[in-house]
Amino acid sequence: MTEPATQQIADIRCEPGELSFEARLAGVEPQRIWFRSETEVVPSADAALAACLMPAMRHGGTLEVEEPISPLVLANQRDFQAIQKGWSYGWDYGEEPLEEVEVTAPSRAPDPSPPTGRVATFFSGGVDSFAAIVANPEVSDLIFVRGVDILPRLAHQDGLVEEVETRLREAAAELGKTLHVVDTNVRDLSDPLVRWEPYFACPLIAISHFFAPLFDRVIVAGDIDFEIQPPMGATMLVDELWSSEEVEVVDWGGRFSRERRVEMIAAHPVARRTLRTCWENKGGAYNCGRCRKCLLTMISLELNGALQAVETFPDELDLEVLAGTPLNQPIALALWEDLLDHVRDEGRDDIAPALEAFVAKGRSTMGLSQSYRTRQSRHGVHAKGTGAKLEATEAELETVLGSRSWKLTEPLRRLGARLRARRR
Amino acid sequence: MSTAHPRHEIRDLAVGPGELSFEARLHGREPQRIWLRTGSEVESYPEAALAATLMPAMRSGGTLTMGEAISPRVLRLQREFQGIQRAWSREWVFDDPPLEEVEVRAPVRPVEPRQPTGRVAVFFSGGVDSWSTVLGEEDVTDLIFVRGLDILPRFAHQEGLADRVEERLREAADALGLQLHSVETNVRDLSEPRGPGYPEIRWESYYNSCLAAVALFLGPLFDRVLISTGLAYSNMSKIGASWMVDQLWGNESLEIADAGGLLGRVARVERIADHPVVQRSLRVCWHNPDGAYNCGRCRKCLVTMATLEAIGRLSEFETFPPELGPERLELLAAQEVQEPLHLDLIEEAQAAMKRRVDKPELARAFEKLVANGRRRLGRDDGPSEAEREAAATKAKLEEILASRSWRITAPLRRLAARGSR
Numbered sequence: 001m002t003e004p005a006t007q008q009i010a011d012i013r014c015e016p017g018e019l020s021f022e023a024r025l026a027g028v029e030p031q032r033i034w035f036r037s038e039t040e041v042v043p044s045a046d047a048a049l050a051a052c053l054m055p056a057m058r059h060g061g062t063l064e065v066e067e068p069i070s071p072l073v074l075a076n077q078r079d080f081q082a083i084q085k086g087w088s089y090g091w092d093y094g095e096e097p098l099e100e101v102e103v104t105a106p107s108r109a110p111d112p113s114p115p116t117g118r119v120a121t122f123f124s125g126g127v128d129s130f131a132a133i134v135a136n137p138e139v140s141d142l143i144f145v146r147g148v149d150i151l152p153r154l155a156h157q158d159g160l161v162e163e164v165e166t167r168l169r170e171a172a173a174e175l176g177k178t179l180h181v182v183d184t185n186v187r188d189l190s191d192p193l194v195r196w197e198p199y200f201a202c203p204l205i206a207i208s209h210f211f212a213p214l215f216d217r218v219i220v221a222g223d224i225d226f227e228i229q230p231p232m233g234a235t236m237l238v239d240e241l242w243s244s245e246e247v248e249v250v251d252w253g254g255r256f257s258r259e260r261r262v263e264m265i266a267a268h269p270v271a272r273r274t275l276r277t278c279w280e281n282k283g284g285a286y287n288c289g290r291c292r293k294c295l296l297t298m299i300s301l302e303l304n305g306a307l308q309a310v311e312t313f314p315d316e317l318d319l320e321v322l323a324g325t326p327l328n329q330p331i332a333l334a335l336w337e338d339l340l341d342h343v344r345d346e347g348r349d350d351i352a353p354a355l356e357a358f359v360a361k362g363r364s365t366m367g368l369s370q371s372y373r374t375r376q377s378r379h380g381v382h383a384k385g386t387g388a389k390l391e392a393t394e395a396e397l398e399t400v401l402g403s404r405s406w407k408l409t410e411p412l413r414r415l416g417a418r419l420r421a422r423r424r
Numbered sequence: 425m426s427t428a429h430p431r432h433e434i435r436d437l438a439v440g441p442g443e444l445s446f447e448a449r450l451h452g453r454e455p456q457r458i459w460l461r462t463g464s465e466v467e468s469y470p471e472a473a474l475a476a477t478l479m480p481a482m483r484s485g486g487t488l489t490m491g492e493a494i495s496p497r498v499l500r501l502q503r504e505f506q507g508i509q510r511a512w513s514r515e516w517v518f519d520d521p522p523l524e525e526v527e528v529r530a531p532v533r534p535v536e537p538r539q540p541t542g543r544v545a546v547f548f549s550g551g552v553d554s555w556s557t558v559l560g561e562e563d564v565t566d567l568i569f570v571r572g573l574d575i576l577p578r579f580a581h582q583e584g585l586a587d588r589v590e591e592r593l594r595e596a597a598d599a600l601g602l603q604l605h606s607v608e609t610n611v612r613d614l615s616e617p618r619g620p621g622y623p624e625i626r627w628e629s630y631y632n633s634c635l636a637a638v639a640l641f642l643g644p645l646f647d648r649v650l651i652s653t654g655l656a657y658s659n660m661s662k663i664g665a666s667w668m669v670d671q672l673w674g675n676e677s678l679e680i681a682d683a684g685g686l687l688g689r690v691a692r693v694e695r696i697a698d699h700p701v702v703q704r705s706l707r708v709c710w711h712n713p714d715g716a717y718n719c720g721r722c723r724k725c726l727v728t729m730a731t732l733e734a735i736g737r738l739s740e741f742e743t744f745p746p747e748l749g750p751e752r753l754e755l756l757a758a759q760e761v762q763e764p765l766h767l768d769l770i771e772e773a774q775a776a777m778k779r780r781v782d783k784p785e786l787a788r789a790f791e792k793l794v795a796n797g798r799r800r801l802g803r804d805d806g807p808s809e810a811e812r813e814a815a816a817t818k819a820k821l822e823e824i825l826a827s828r829s830w831r832i833t834a835p836l837r838r839l840a841a842r843g844s845r
Contacts, residue, residue, distance in 0.1 A: 079657070079667065082686050086658035115535065226511035236504065237668045255507030255525075376514040377522070393814065397821045404840075405833035412829050 005061030007101065009048045012067045019043035019210055023052050026059035028192050035184045035210050046073050046244055047209035049103070051186050053077060054084060054202050055193040060099025068108035070244035077103055080241045084198070087231040093195055110245035113213070120211060121219035121252075122204055123179070124149065125168055125276035127297060131261035132221040132252050133175065134268060141215065142177050144168050147184040148203055149279060160284050164276060167286075171274040182207050201234035205242045205249055212247040219252045226254040228334045228374050258335050259300060259342050266304035275312050289314040290321050292332065299339055299355070303346050319354035327362030334374035336362065430486030432526065434473045437492045444468040444641050448477050451484045453617055460609040460641045471498040472640035475673050478502060478526065479625050479633050480614045482509060485524030493533035495675035502528055505672045509629070512662040517764065518626055538644075538677040545642065546650045546683070547635055548604070549574065550593050550707035552728065553652035556692035557683040558600070559699060561650065567597050568649070570638055572609040573631065574710060576620075585715045589707060592717075596705045605645075607638050628765070632665035636673035636680055643678040650683040657685040659768050689769055690731055690776030697737040704742050720745040723766065726756040727773055730786055734777045748786070757789040761797030770794060 005026035012021040020034035033051065035043065045067035056063045081100045088097040123129045123142035133139055150161045165181060172179035186203045190196070201220060208218035222234040229235050239251040256264070265271040280291040287294050298317055301307040308315050327333060340355045363372055400406055430451035437446040445459035458476060460468070470492040481488045506525045513523040548554045548567035558564055571577075575586045590606055597604035611634050615625040632651060639649035653665045660666060667682040674680040687695065696702045708728045709718040718725050725744065732738040733748045745752070761767045774790040777783075797803075824830055 079685055082657040083660075086656075086660070089658070114537070226508045227514065236508070237666075240671060241667070252504075254504060254511075393817045393821055397817060397824070400821065400824055400830070403837075405836050406824070406830065408836070409829035409833055413827075416829075 005059040007063045009065045016040045021048045037182045039180045043210040044212040047206040050206040057098035058193040063101045065105035068106040071107045076241040119217045120215045128221040130265040130271045198232045217248045222253045225257045262300040266306035322358045333362045430484040432481040432488040434490035446473045462607045469640040469643045472637045476637040481526045482523040487527045490530045493531040496532040501672040543646045544648045545646045555696045557652040567604045592705045599701045648679040652684045656688040693731045723759040753789040757792035767797040
């Protein structure tokens, strides 16, 4: 039996505009991890724990933190771990489930400073963060992070981060809000140990603590509504466990579907000049206009009569691209199902057939029945597993029953049935 | 069917030392005077009334107005509470229509930071979950017992029970050196205005709102109030007490938190089983025939007794029959499991017991109980409905392909295929 892993967050430095620490986690070499901002704020060490906890759960054991941590965070991280561990059994990555770690850290005396009256939200320029700004007028500050979705190590994103930052600075100025930019290498810590999809909220929470002295509340906009939220990533259940005595971490967005969020922002002039949803960024594109996420957003904008008004996307939809686009994740399927409903509700027969084929392909790829529907409020049917096979068998049966040779022998079968009945 | 925009109102809210009451005017119902009372001197947070009324109002949607100023945090987060409850309600198995969101209209009060009281309370029914929290959370200073939630004055068979339970819980609190606050309320009338057989809002989905209301009622006394959940995080269900919804009722001065998710039911029983005060006061029964403290014959009693038996502690408990003989094992095996949540708890107990003891008669009773429950709830290990449908379609196709009338026409199909080439 192997010894329990002994892990450590050491040499934590909290200086104006910078937090750095040495992450000594099992399975990887020790690394210096940093968060930097031009904003003059002395970060809270709670940020280091938020960044390291899930990566440390890859091997379990103990995690020692040298600096004092918020008593509330120390108490609630146990619940965070238990939930993540429970969820990780259901993640479909072919990896071992996460293991709980025993966190040892001195507890900080709570310092209830007077409220600052400031509320921040993360701002990538995407649908979710724009919707959070529109729905929460009390937001006073925006936070843009370099090093989470746009990475310096990816050649095709070369120069993109500067362009994005420039546009977001302009947007923040127009919105009358202060933009704080944070640069980080936190993905060097996480990528070898945990998947980005379940982890991505953790760096945002770490950055919320980085700015704890500035804000009463930091909003993390999740990307999925309560009804179809998978047990993974940013959700109210786990994000809010990271609130401390100094700053409240708020998960936002669960009340609104993606279609509703697009509707909320489609007419906003700043969103029309800035909206950014692309993760593929082929050739350094701000929005490629051809990937699954771009098309999802573009079609939704089109349904809101706003596609041509949004400057950051091509004016025309190229639906043929969908034929070569994979749809292989349950949550992506749910979003496309919603979009298809919206297309049908709007009576857009010019778009519906391409989407129907795309959604049908997704269901087949995932082995789901064509009657499957993720959203219960749209009469979701969860007939898993046998879907694709059943479809194929039903189609074959239909062909046989409709064939000329089967119909031709119908009189023979009737005769046979009569003879058998007479014998009985 | 009424198509009018439903209007609900919390009116005439009165807050005095140890009492909060208000008139709930819910759409389509007679106005109801709802009250919460306690012997402790406390001036309540008025948002207690909102916590109690919101889910019943969600039965029909519309607007809910209250004139009293409430916490800005509560007003902000009740929207999230509603969003989650609405989404969850689509998956509940009660055949009720899903809940609808309500627009809450209320003024907010200015936020005045309050000095911490240094006190932490736990809801305390004397059951496994609350005992586990009391013994597991070091900073607990106070206990809250509520009359009018699981023990109701309108039930003849529970007559006198609340007094006896409170007496035992007071003894337990004294023995632990904790202060017990007893709260009495008629809040259940809001969810069941026509009696328990006709719930507007199911108790399973609503009880934690009542606990949140009581937490806010006593809130100025505490920094934190803990609600003990029934399930471990690994087994969480989308109904009732959950971190997802309960913590949303905390205001700027009071934290409302869930406790217990770190442990499953069996681990909780193990945590509390050796404590002499627990052995004198543990109470799990909801049936209480003839006012019994624990009847020892209902599903909840029997599963708890079986768990105690499995860890060798049943005979030390004064509040249960000392033995789980053949008759009770038979009763256990024959219990009807009607809700997924209950099956989850029983399966958890079964799995934990398999790891801990070798008691074949107990294992057999659990096997029967679980098998019945799985069958009843459509979780049996046989094929799913979709698999059965697929198998039936395949069988029909194979029967046709093997039939004489299909085989004798094979030359015709070959001919047709050649022609089409």
